[in-house]
Amino acid sequence: MFIGRKTEIGILENEYGREGSSLVIVYGRRRIGKTTLIKQFMQSKDSLYFLSTEEGGRQNLKYFQSLAFDKTALNLLRPENTLEWEDIFDLLTRGPDKTVIAIDEYPYLAMTEPGFSSRLQRIWDEMLKNRNVMLILCGSLIGMMYSETLDYSSPLYGRRTAQIKLAQIPFTDFAGFFPEKNDEELLSIYAVTGGVPRYIELFQPEKDLLENITDNILKKGSYLYEEPVFLLNRQFRETGTYFSILKTLAGGSQKSSEISGRLDMKQASLVYYMNGMIDMDLVEREVPVTERNPEKSKKGLYRIKDNFCQFWFRFVYPFMSYLEMENTAPVIEKIHKSFIDSHLSFIYERVCRELVKEMASEGFFGDKIVRIGRWWDSKEEIDIVGVNGDNKPVIFGECKYREGPVGIDILRELQRKALMVSKAAGGAFLLFSRKGFSKELLEHSRRNDNVFLFELFGKI
Known part of the structure; x- marks a missing residue:
């Protein structure tokens, strides 16, 4: 089921319609729907989708070659032939029609084959930029995607023709997942899952909110039981520090001085960690909207931006000792007592602000x-x-x-x-x-x- 993403599909279609070559960077946190977006766009187009892995450069190359052979049936691309990346790209893009090549989880190639971005730069400069090709590089490791493709120091810097940082699906598109639900029911689900497609798809429409929370979050071993831990482990090295910051934010601390004091951390160091989570849309820094220079404002407050992480740190993490014993009753009681006042009401404010932004833009x-x-x-x-x-x-x-x-x-x-x-x-x-x-x-x-x-x- 593909819902929303009209702006992102529009960007990809515009790039596809561009005369000559195009290089598009797509990045965003895991489970946000990058792969689904790319595959939806590639439907009915002359295309090849390649998912790189952590196996190693040579294994990725052989897999890429096998996909190219399946697509073209060219004898030169048979698995028994030893080819290089340059050879495969050359054989894939010789035709007159535009070919779309998508490399998903691109950072794995950069990690397993040192210097691959420099090699791809040469392939692009000497071959692909002069052909009728659309190359999409996609990845979930946001820091590496930026350093390997977007940063000034990256070999690929200046080659991209467009980039998409994929964000969560807004509440305005949320009804598409649950067409039978009313707005109040939709808001309650959205307050837990946010706009992360994979989280949303786990919630079954025939079950009520608490049943879905219990099945998908509170049950030991369920998909979302430890999701914030996995999310932080995937993106950052010092997972414990990021975890402590989110825990402190969920506890009500918002000022940098208060957060750094509670964690015994220098404020300059805190800014570094916060910026990493801001890039992932996990955290936001707010200043009063009337501030003329927001970046320099001393009135900034930090808040958890991600609905699911906010819910998890407020209602799940404090009760982990109970949940490990498969006792969900204390969490359910807490949700009954304070879900609206301490969580849902704040999500309601955010959604209303987004609605006003949309009205203003119109x-x-x-x-x-x-x-x-x-x-x-x-x-x-x-x-x-x-x-x-x-x-x-x-x-x-x-x-x-x-x-x-x-x-x-x-x-x-x-x-x-x-x-x-x-x-x-x-x-x-x-x-x-x-x-x-x-x-x-x-x-x-x-x-x-x-x-x-x-x-x-x-x-x-």
């Missing part, structure tokens, strides 16, 4: 909105603030995932806080509510065209 608010995010100071916080091209806040929003309708007092409070952000706080006021709005607030919104109400995600 011109819903008139003004050209250049940034949308959160705002806070030492005492107050606003869930959604949108800033226009003049750096003026013009959108203010609150998200309330709770039982019962939202009343006009929430709007008044939002308007009060908006004046703290901008002394002339005109603009649009948005309220998102799980359970609707009071009659007074509904009447007020009908009389004021700058007040917008959304029940869950639907505009009223």
Whole structure:
């Protein structure tokens, strides 16, 4: 089942339609759907998909040769013939039609055959760039993909014609996985799996949320039982340090000084580790959206960005001693008590912000909105603030995932806080509510065209 990825497919199709050669880099964390994306794109095209392994350079070469023989049936490519990479690429790309060659898990080639990127550079410069070929290099080891293909020091630097860093599937495409679920049910699943296709596919639509969590996460030996450990082990060497940072973030520490203090680590070292996890979309650094120089802002806060990791470190890891004894009851009790308040409500805010970004990009608010995010100071916080091209806040929003309708007092409070952000706080006021709005607030919104109400995600 292939869902979403319209932008990414569009990039690949544009590169395929390019006259002459193209070299595309596709990278992103494991299970994010890179291979599925590439295979979907390659359907009905003259193509070859090659998955490199950690076996060694010669074994990868022989496998590549066998795939090329299966594709072309050329006698020269028979397994008993000894060929080099240059020979195989030459034989694959002699035809007039565009050939797509995808090398998946490219870092394994770079690791098992030292200097392979330099060799591929020569093959590209002397042969492929002058032929009707589309070469796709793909990999999950983000650091190595960057150093081998995108970094200035890489032999392949400057050769790429496009690159795709594949992110998680957004909530706007999530319904495609569970067409029979309503928005509230979808949000609950999304809060656990995030937009990682492999995680999503594990959740069976006929089961409720807790059944799926139990089967796929809480049962010892289940697919996601230790997924964050595997994920960190695959990407980083000092796994324990990254693990400790995520554990500290899940515990509520957000300021770099507080995190480094708890871990007895220098802040400069913490930034290094954080940047690695930011590249993987596991962690994000937020500053108030009104900050003019976000990179230099001292107000930055770190948060776990990945929904599944946030859920796992909050509800699974603290109970590992119980789960190792196959006792899931304490976790289920914890989920019953605090899933909404300590997890789901925050995911709801994120999804609402993404919805507002989409509305802004479509011109819903008139003004050209250049940034949308959160705002806070030492005492107050606003869930959604949108800033226009003049750096003026013009959108203010609150998200309330709770039982019962939202009343006009929430709007008044939002308007009060908006004046703290901008002394002339005109603009649009948005309220998102799980359970609707009071009659007074509904009447007020009908009389004021700058007040917008959304029940869950639907505009009223």
